[in-house]
Amino acid sequence: MKQQEIPTPFCDKCSMENGALFKYLNRDEVDKINFEKEFRQFKRGEILYTEGSRISGFYCIHTGIIKVFKTGFDGKEQIIRFAKPGEIIAYRSVLSNEVACTSAKVIEDCQVCFIPSEILISLVKSNSTYAHELLKLACHELGEANSFITDIAQKTVRERLAEILLLLVHDFGLDSQNFLQISLTREELANIVGTATESVIRLLSEFKTDKLVELNGRKIRILNIKGLEKISNIFN
Amino acid sequence: MKQQEIPTPFCDKCSMENGALFKYLNRDEVDKINFEKEFRQFKRGEILYTEGSRISGFYCIHTGIIKVFKTGFDGKEQIIRFAKPGEIIAYRSVLSNEVACTSAKVIEDCQVCFIPSEILISLVKSNSTYAHELLKLACHELGEANSFITDIAQKTVRERLAEILLLLVHDFGLDSQNFLQISLTREELANIVGTATESVIRLLSEFKTDKLVELNGRKIRILNIKGLEKISNIFN
DNA sequence: CGGTACGTTGAGTCATATCAACCATAGTGG
DNA sequence: CCACTATGGTTGATATGACTCAACGTACCG
Secondary structure (H helix, E strand, O other), X not given: OHHHHOOOOOXXXXXXXXXXXXXXXXXXXHHHHHHHOEEEEEOOOOEEEOOOOOOOEEEEEEEEEEEEEEEOOXXXXXXXXXXXXXXXXXXXXXXXOOOOOOEEEEEEEEEEEEEEHHHHHHHHHHOHHHHHHHHHHHHHHHHHHHHHHHHHHHOOHHHHHHHHHHHHHHHHOEOOOOEEOOOOOHHHHHHHHOOOHHHHHHHHHHHHXXXXXXXXXXXXXXXXXXXXXXXXXXXX | OHXXXXXXXXXXXXXXXXXXXXXXXXXXXXXXXXXXXXXEEEOOOOEEEOOOOOOOEEEEEEEEEEXXXXXXXXXXEXXXXXXXXXXXXXXXXXXXXXXXXXXXXXXXXXXXXXXXXXXXXXXXXXXXXXXXXXXXXXXXXXHHHHHHHHHHHHOOHHHHHXXXXXXXXXXXXXXXXXXEOOOOOHHHHHHHHOOOHHHXXXXXXXXXXXXXXXXXXXXXXXXXXXXXXXXXXXXX
């Protein structure tokens, strides 16, 4: 009953256009996914899966934003990445057949499709172009992880914060008034940068005095991209 | 001529046994690799490839140890991982078709096989089991990268150094007298941990006073694994 | 024998974490 | 409707881990 209230998203459309990953599937394969997939909705704060659990499928994001994070030994979150519409999460665990190495929590209410592991595995086996695309995706993420490691190991908190702001601009964009199109708590920002909440607050307000950003609670307006680039030492 | 002086390694043997990756290939595929591959030798300090360059193939390590690292914007190395016999490097760039995001430098004299990109790509296309294994490898490395990010972001240098020592024990083992089977400069250790050389020196000598290790130049003798585990807060 | 690379130690500095207090906001329940 | 509580944001004071700089020791190498 409930399923009729919620219009099931045009997943084949979503798949073919949004997610670069699905455009290599043929009609039959897309039909199979559409048949097997399960549509789900989550609200901010809800958890899709947690670190250490065994995963029975992966998620394709239709709307909303999800944060993927690890929990350090003292309980502090380290945000690894964000997933937005068109992207998939949990595929790492499915493909490596390991337990989840991260947890996933909703940042902005989302609609997702849950697709059973076997589908992904069978696609890898039957569609070599698709397998290659998945490899590209995984290898690309690996490259990004390597950069992130180097940054955290070598840059100051100040540099990293500037860099993360730019990364968020790149990934989520700005609205017509240059407000960042993703809204995070200071704590979440700290958990990306890998620092304390108070440090983020202090540095943000420094950026504000330097006319690099404007602050309105969680709304961050980006005033000077060049300035942030300079601070972040972004070009390697 | 020179090639006759150096006995070409039994790469199909090496391939089938050492490298988990190659055991999924059939006779024809192994033959093709053996035909196309190029045997190469490098001495400590030599460079196999550098960050930013386009890669025309990947390397399979037969003997020796190679460090894979990124160069930070101030020229400081961040070691991402070590590659040892049976492992492959540079596959990330080949598969993602991106320029190298790391450099590779010899730590211990090595013999490697260089295998052209096309071979790897064609294997991915023709052998789905192999593609799946590569995916597992990449996804597994991704999981390790995520852990490393969390560690660097949250743990102290002291904790990380202890953890790295344990990781080296795990990956390279101890000899009969409990000496670590890989020899690194203090600077290299620092470049894994993500700290300054002096900090590594100071912490190592603290570990020594605490009877956790014994130091003999680059030879490190591990005396108390449990103690190091305790310091490293290793169990997440 | 001088040169080069590596290792060690000490002293001083600074960025960042920690601790604590306080304010703002919104949701809850009596 | 108002106190109540929880959550998040901010600021200040203080502590300290880790970096930097500098000097010096050591070992190997041609």
